[in-house]
Amino acid sequence: MVDDDMLFDDDETPAPAASAQPWEILIVDDEQAVHQVTELVMSDFEFDGRRVHFTHCYSGTEARTRLAEPGQFALILLDVVMESEHAGLELVRYIREELGDRNVRIVLRTGQPGQAPQAVVLKTYDINDYREKTELTHAKLSTVFYSSLRAYRDLMRLERARLGLRRSVDAITQVCDSDNLRHFCSAVLEQASALLGHAAEGICASRLSAYAAARQAGRLQVLAVTPAYAGLQLEESLERLPAPVRAAFVRCMAERADHDGPRYYACYYRTREGNESLLYMSFSEPVPAEGRELLGLFAANVAITYEKLLAREEAQATHSAIIHILGAALESRSAAAGGHVERVGEIAAMLGQAVDMPEGAVRQLRQAAPLHDIGHAGIPDAILNQPGPLDAEQRARMQGHSDIGWHMLSRSQQPVLKLAARIAHEHHERWDGAGYPQGLRGAHISLAARITALADFVDAMVSPRCYRPPHTLQHALDEVREGSGSRFDPALANLLLQNTDYLHNLYRRHPPS
Known part of the structure; x- marks a missing residue:
């Protein structure tokens, strides 16, 4: 037998x-x-x-x-x-x-x-x-x-394998929907846990190259954690990480490669610029070979997305810095109080969120609104800083700054600068059509310009001018209420008046000077 x-x-x-x-x-x-x-x-x-x-x-x-x-x-x-x-x-x-x-x-x-x-x-x-x-x-x-x-x-x-592939595609989709580095890293941790269908805890960290991040001196920094590591501070240094995580990251950086064990997976990726991203996940039960392979594929796709997002954030940071410097330079030669352009950007962003603008649109509005008066670059200092009323000729010259700003910015194909060009051109238009330079009425004025007009008006009222002292915030809000439906979009004016706590906090943190 x-x-x-x-x-x-x-x-x-x-x-x-x-x-x-x-x-x-x-x-x-x-x-x-x-x-x-x-x-x-x-x-x-x-x-x-x-x-x-x-x-x-x-x-x-x-x-x-x-x-x-x-x-x-x-x-x-x-x-x-x-x-x-x-x-x-x-x-x-x-x-x-x-x-x-x-x-x-x-x-x-x-x-x-x-x-x-x-x-x-x-x-x-x-x-x-x-x-x-x-x-x-x-x-x-x-x-x-x-x-x-x-x-x-x-x-x-x-x-x-089928479910794993589906979870992998879903995970990558969720991760790629993140619009900034910290949200991205949080999404990576969440989706890496969901990928295998059982609980996991982890840490996502980054080490920028010494050239790209002189202020961090190339140190490893924690970007996101799951609840088990909630005690760690963001931007924590390598030395303060739990021993298993520290050992895994040290090995990853030494070998410049992923490695794993029965209950953990450590992922390493180095960009062309020398920036390093690391992911550590620990699991409550042993991960089978096919699960670790799936995590590896996921990590490789995440790394590619991470590199693109990092490059985008660096470009956006540079872009924002240039815009801020330009706005501050213009502000320094005008009658506006210190910090005016920055506060206008913050108030505009708050109103953008209040009308449910997408996050990306709010971010662009925060960058573009500070350039509303860029046309002042073409106005003589004597008119900008005159400590009294302007005569008819001076007023006409001053009102020309809207067209000057439009012509300066509209030549750019960058979305933020194109938005700023329209804001510069339209932020002195009025809801009732009595504004300048085009006499636009109601919704024919772009939403971004209507928002910036409100933000600019409130901050200008509470800021000192060479020809008058500052008004109180309450006085500025009363003027907004009075101008609702004539000077200002009534819906936006109502939203501003519903967010007075935000304005009080903003002026406590950044008072006009």
Whole structure:
């Protein structure tokens, strides 16, 4: 006789620990003896290092109740004739069609082969094998168990791979939706945890090259953490990280490569400019090889996105700095109080958020609004700083700054500067059409210009001028209320008046000088 172990030797993966979850087997049969013999003969069976656990049902009706939750069992040994001649076949249809469980392996067993001919049953019903009840020897049952469980295992591997791919695509999508580096890193941690479908904790860190970040001197800095590491401060140094994380990051940076263990994964990526990003994830249970491979693919895609986002943030920071310097330079030669352009940008951004502008649009508005008076560059100092009323000629010259600003900025194709050009051109237009230079009315004035007009008016009122002292914030708000519907967009004026706490806090932090 051929030895069963030789017959079913397989190139399986090494056996996991004895605590591995057993294969769940359901026996559905109205004969008690069939249950007893099957469990007795197969009690010591193992496959892939996992033993088997049996659940017993004695009718099709009882099995329906037990199977109400799909995905519990790897293999069902099913009698054909029980409370009715076709109870087993009806249960097969229920499992496959009503429950939609295509993965569980179903082996029909019958003591009356003529009652349900094999050829007809195999053709008509979605079953995986057909056996007679007399086949109750260890060798016969082992054949059924090995073939069924091997097929179930491979199906589940494919299912996990499919779900993993879907989670990977979803994760990358969520990560790429982040519009700044810290949000990006938080999304990476969240999605890396979701990727494998079970809990994980982690830290995302970065080390900019010495050239790119002289102020950090090339130090590693924490950018985002999960709750388990909430005690760490953002921008924490390498020396203060928990020992396992520090050791993993040191090894990553030394080897310039990812590495992993049974319960953690450490990812390393170095950009062309020498900036380094690191990700450490620890898991509550061992991560299988395919899971670590999936994390590696995810990390590689994240790294590419990280590099692009880092470059974009550096460009935006440079852009913002140039705009700020330009606005401050213009402010220094006008009658405006210190910090005026910065505060106008902040108030405009607050109003942009209040009208539900997208985050990117709010960011552009914060950068563009400070350039509303860039046309002052073309106005003589004597007019800008005259400590008294302007005559008609001077007033006409002063009003020309809107056109000057438009011509200065509209030649650029950069979105922020194009927005700033329109703001510069329209921020002295009025809701009732009595403004300048075009006499635009109502919604024909761009939203960004209507917002900036309000922000500019409030800050100009509370700031000292060479020809008058500052007004109180309350006086400025009363003037806004008075001008709602004539000078200002009434909806925006109402939003501003609903956010007086914001304005009080802003002027406490950045008082006009």
